[in-house]
Amino acid sequence: MAPASRMLPVVARRAASIQSMTPAEAQELLVKQRSNRPTSPHLAIYKVQITMALSSMHRITGVALSASLYGLGLSYVFAPMLGYSVSSTAIAAAFGGLPVAAKFAAKLLAATPFSFHAFNGIRHLIWDTASQLTNKAVVQTGVAVLGASAVTVVGLLLL
Incomplete structure (x- = not known):
């Protein structure tokens, strides 16, 4: 038997046809090859977790708040x-003339994404310090964000 230093690894080779x-x-071949590929997992197979x-929701509220800011800015221009x-006076007068249910809905629509995004942003800043990153802590801080957001929204609705 040959010494280990003289043994060559066995390499499997496949002939390529061109x-x-x-x-x-080429397009037909590509479609045929794609039909033989396995389907990658989709979100439907995962258990929804609070994280x-x-x-x-953090991404969605961020986009909504940004769109609102740009919309308000463009309204001042156009x-x-x-x-x-x-003007502030015109907006306050228009808001004051709304029915109570409409005022409540407008406040809810403004307060909910703002408070959630703010508290969840603080949570992300805490994560940036490399703390509260265990599975248990992540769930606890998520519940804390939801609770703080709910309390804040109720407080803002009562103003």
């Missing part, structure tokens, strides 16, 4: 051209 084909034939849900006033 053939020329038209773009239509997943809060991460999604509203006067259309004959509307968006």
